[in-house]
Amino acid sequence: MRETLVALLFLLISLTQALAVEPDEILSDPVLESRARALSAGFRCLVCQNQSIDDSDAPLARDLRLLIRERLKSGDSDAKVKAFVVSRYGDFVLLKPPFDARTLLLWITPFLLLLAGVLFLATRRPQASSPDRPLSEDERRRLEDLLEE
Amino acid sequence: MIAELGHFLLILALATALYQFIVPQLGAARNDQSLMQSAIPAALSQCLLIAASFACLTWTYLVSDFSVVNVAANSHSQKPLLYKFTGVWGNHEGSMLLWVLILSLFGASVALFGLNLPLRLKARVLAIQSLIGASFLLFILAVSNPFLRLNPPPIEGNGLNPVLQDPALAIHPPFLYAGYVGLSIAFSFACAALIEGKIDAAWARWVRPWTLAAWMFLTGGIALGSWWAYYELGWGGFWFWDPVENASLMPWLAATALLHSATVVEKRNALKVWTVLLAIISFSLSLIGTFLVRSGVLTSVHAFAVDPARGIFILVILCTLIGGALLLYAWRAPTLAPGGLFAPISREAALVVNNLLLGCAAASVFIGTLYPLVLEVLTGDKISVGAPYYNLTFVPLMLPLLLLLPMGPLLSWKRAELWPALQRLWAAALTALAIAVLAAALARPGPWLAPFGIALGIWLIVGSLIELVERGRFAQLPLSVAWGRASGLPRSLFGMVAAHAGLGVMIIGIVAVTAWRQEIITAMKPGEVADIARYRISFTGDMPRSGPNYTAESGRFRISRGDADLGVLVSERRRFRPGDQTTTEAGIRHMLLGDLYVVMGDTAAGGGRVVRIYFNPLVSWIWLGAAIMVLGGLLSLSDRRFRIGVPRKQRLGLASAAE
Numbered sequence: 082m083r084e085t086l087v088a089l090l091f092l093l094i095s096l097t098q099a100l101a102v103e104p105d106e107i108l109s110d111p112v113l114e115s116r117a118r119a120l121s122a123g124f125r126c127l128v129c130q131n132q133s134i135d136d137s138d139a140p141l142a143r144d145l146r147l148l149i150r151e152r153l154k155s156g157d158s159d160a161k162v163k164a165f166v167v168s169r170y171g172d173f174v175l176l177k178p179p180f181d182a183r184t185l186l187l188w189i190t191p192f193l194l195l196l197a198g199v200l201f202l203a204t205r206r207p208q209a210s211s212p213d214r215p216l217s218e219d220e221r222r223r224l225e226d227l228l229e230e
Numbered sequence: 231m232i233a234e235l236g237h238f239l240l241i242l243a244l245a246t247a248l249y250q251f252i253v254p255q256l257g258a259a260r261n262d263q264s265l266m267q268s269a270i271p272a273a274l275s276q277c278l279l280i281a282a283s284f285a286c287l288t289w290t291y292l293v294s295d296f297s298v299v300n301v302a303a304n305s306h307s308q309k310p311l312l313y314k315f316t317g318v319w320g321n322h323e324g325s326m327l328l329w330v331l332i333l334s335l336f337g338a339s340v341a342l343f344g345l346n347l348p349l350r351l352k353a354r355v356l357a358i359q360s361l362i363g364a365s366f367l368l369f370i371l372a373v374s375n376p377f378l379r380l381n382p383p384p385i386e387g388n389g390l391n392p393v394l395q396d397p398a399l400a401i402h403p404p405f406l407y408a409g410y411v412g413l414s415i416a417f418s419f420a421c422a423a424l425i426e427g428k429i430d431a432a433w434a435r436w437v438r439p440w441t442l443a444a445w446m447f448l449t450g451g452i453a454l455g456s457w458w459a460y461y462e463l464g465w466g467g468f469w470f471w472d473p474v475e476n477a478s479l480m481p482w483l484a485a486t487a488l489l490h491s492a493t494v495v496e497k498r499n500a501l502k503v504w505t506v507l508l509a510i511i512s513f514s515l516s517l518i519g520t521f522l523v524r525s526g527v528l529t530s531v532h533a534f535a536v537d538p539a540r541g542i543f544i545l546v547i548l549c550t551l552i553g554g555a556l557l558l559y560a561w562r563a564p565t566l567a568p569g570g571l572f573a574p575i576s577r578e579a580a581l582v583v584n585n586l587l588l589g590c591a592a593a594s595v596f597i598g599t600l601y602p603l604v605l606e607v608l609t610g611d612k613i614s615v616g617a618p619y620y621n622l623t624f625v626p627l628m629l630p631l632l633l634l635l636p637m638g639p640l641l642s643w644k645r646a647e648l649w650p651a652l653q654r655l656w657a658a659a660l661t662a663l664a665i666a667v668l669a670a671a672l673a674r675p676g677p678w679l680a681p682f683g684i685a686l687g688i689w690l691i692v693g694s695l696i697e698l699v700e701r702g703r704f705a706q707l708p709l710s711v712a713w714g715r716a717s718g719l720p721r722s723l724f725g726m727v728a729a730h731a732g733l734g735v736m737i738i739g740i741v742a743v744t745a746w747r748q749e750i751i752t753a754m755k756p757g758e759v760a761d762i763a764r765y766r767i768s769f770t771g772d773m774p775r776s777g778p779n780y781t782a783e784s785g786r787f788r789i790s791r792g793d794a795d796l797g798v799l800v801s802e803r804r805r806f807r808p809g810d811q812t813t814t815e816a817g818i819r820h821m822l823l824g825d826l827y828v829v830m831g832d833t834a835a836g837g838g839r840v841v842r843i844y845f846n847p848l849v850s851w852i853w854l855g856a857a858i859m860v861l862g863g864l865l866s867l868s869d870r871r872f873r874i875g876v877p878r879k880q881r882l883g884l885a886s887a888a889e
Contacts, residue, residue, distance in 0.1 A: 103831075103840060104751060104752050104753045104835075104840060105753075105834070105835050123618065125614045125616060131470050131472040131616070132470065133616070133617075136467060138464075138831075171612065172611070172612070172613050172614075173613060173614055174614070175613070175614060176614055176615075176617060176618055176619075177616065177619060177622075178614065178615055178619060183605060183609065183613075184601075184605075184613065186597075187597055187598070187601045187605075187615070188622075188623070190593065190594075190597050191590050191591075191594035191597065191623045191624075191627060192590075192623075194589070194590045194593050195586065195587075195590045195627065198589070198590065199586070202582065202586070
């Protein structure tokens with residue numbers, strides 16, 4: 082998936098020659114540039130709340146984009162750049178929250194609910210699908226009471 | 231004077247709402263016809279009072295009465311008339327007033343059009359509706375009064391945020407609120423039925439059209455909001471997983487689930503206990519959405535209120551209404567008679583699966599929206615939850631739902647066979663597969679999943695149409711005969727087919743634009759050209775222009791394809807006079823196969839302009855799909871059984887007397 086994405090970006094770059102968030106930001110190396118763009122799509126613009134720095138035109142986002150490109154040029158791996166940005170701005174900067182003890186419930190609750198729902202339905206099913214269940218003792222007594230009335 | 235009148239009318243409305251909450255309930259408890267009947271004039275007069283109050287506020291905006299705080303803070307004498315009008319709800323206080331206005335409109339509609347409702351149920355529904363109204367009227371009068379005066383009045387107002395000065399955004403809040411608030415009817419019906427201790431097919435038949443109407447408004451409102459974001463925010467995104475958007479998506483998902491489960495109650499008298507809970511949850515999510523947006527607890531582009539007193543007030547209302555309803559549910563739901571049984575493979579079971587998946591998807595949005603808040607309160611840690619989270623939770627939960635969707639309507643009620651239903655879908659599967667192969671071969675290289683996404687959309691469209699084709703016997707009979715047969719089918723069937731097919735159209739649009747979007751970001755001098763997706767865009771230059779309350783730099787781009795000239799796109803950077811805020815207006819050419827989207831930016835370093843050009847394939851299908859879904863809702867709403875309803879009692883009183 083990642084390779085295809087990179088290939089796509091590479092293709093776009095080679096087609097258009099000038100591709101970046103601002104024309105003067107682009108790196109001459111298209112592979113590095115595509116890595117920079119993939120990275121910056123995962124970082125949150127800190128001043129505009131719900132945009133990635135890749136989409137934002139805020140000056141702070143631009144600074145961060147330039148910073149990422151600097152680190153990439155000096156030979157950092159993607160993971161290293163990410164770790165560097167997180168060390169500066171905290172987990173808040175990541176649009177994809179890390180998976181750890183604090184966020185365990187965030188990540189698994191929807192699927193736990195699904196599991197609970199499936200289990201609930203699975204355990205109820207036999208009861209619901211056997212309409213000819215004999216009357217319970219309690220029900221039989223109530224029926225007799227009703228018939229007597 | 232007019233402002234004071236509006237304020238006074240609002241106080242009268244609160245008094246009426248309190249009457250409407252207490253007296254009809256009393257009447258229902260004592261079986262007193264006249265007390266119950268009085269809910270009807272109360273609902274009507276409450277609506278008229280709030281409408282008159284709203285008209286007063288609108289008046290202060292139209293005449294730019296800056297001695298009213300709200301007008302001074304949010305309007306400007308030079309603002310175009312349309313935005314003076316829509317500016318009424320472009321701020322916290324005014325939008326809350328719109329909220330209660332719509333709430334009372336729904337209440338009045340039940341009073342007017344619910345002619346065949348049993349009087350006791352109707353009295354209780356209107357009473358609960360009025361409890362909601364009274365809570366929010368109290369909120370407005372206590373901490374959010376739009377009629378407060380300012381002394382001395384300023385000479386000029388602050389103006390409306392220019393981003394909000396837009397026709398689509400002007401009508402977006404009323405639509406969205408009509409959706410949010412429309413769900414209050416389902417909530418009131420659920421609570422009333424719990425108090426009455428009776429839920430049956432007739433109950434579901436009364437609830438469904440209201441839920442359907444609310445769902446249509448929500449669908450339209452969300453689509454309008456996303457369309458606005460697409461053309462106004464200047465980079466062509468259409469959904470951001472912004473908490474404010476999530477606040478509208480959650481009730482939509484719940485309302486969608488409710489529509490489906492209410493069908494089961496109506497047709498098979500099953501799933502009653504669950505449907506009542508879902509009705510409560512749907513409106514609760516609307517309330518939570520209102521709280522999130524209106525309390526300022528989230529800070530985002532959309533949220534323009536920051537005031538803890540208000541937040542706490544809304545939170546108290548929230549806890550009272552939701553907590554009260556859930557308590558009522560816990561107390562009364564066990565007394566509801568269980569309904570019809572069904573086999574694990576049946577239409578009912580398919581709708582249960584629909585509800586389960588929609589419910590879990592709504593839960594993922596709910597958790598993703600609220601988790602950062604809760605975590606910050608508990609530990610002080612700040613995290614962000616963005617699109618990648620939803621791609622890994624919401625999307626995997628929706629995918630099985632979409633895959634299974636065409637099978638549901640082909641299963642029969644109560645007990646069904648899976649294999650014959652699957653066999654009927656071979657045409658859909660084959661078409662979807664063929665299109666996937668075609669998409670993979672023809673489209674630009676992209677994520678390998680994308681062709682499958684397109685196939686999923688086709689599967690939904692063709693799969694939905696199959697029912698119609700088979701029922702009309704289009705394959706066996708001449709077209710005109712088959713058409714005649716099809717037009718005799720119930721409109722609700724057409725509605726369902728349209729809604730499901732519309733969803734397919736929307737998914738194709740989302741997948742295509744996400745996977746195959748093309749962009750060029752470059753510096754252009756006048757006369758230079760750029761090529762994108764077989765189109766050529768030439769920058770002809772920019773010039774200053776002045777609008778009613780702004781000045782603009784207006785850039786012109788000539789577009790052509792081959793030798794054909796396709797006209798000019800204009801992209802502007804507008805600077806609005808009060809506040810000196812700037813907005814970017816994109817130049818967009820909408821085409822069925824994709825939009826050309828041009829944005830002119832700042833002056834570039836080496837001369838010329840920074841220009842962003844996007845080709846967004848099939849993007850308009852997103853909103854086309856939404857429109858088809860709303861059309862489906864309309865078709866379904868016009869179905870005979872809703873217009874005629876359950877057999878009408880001769881006199882209103884008879885219904886309750888007969889019980």
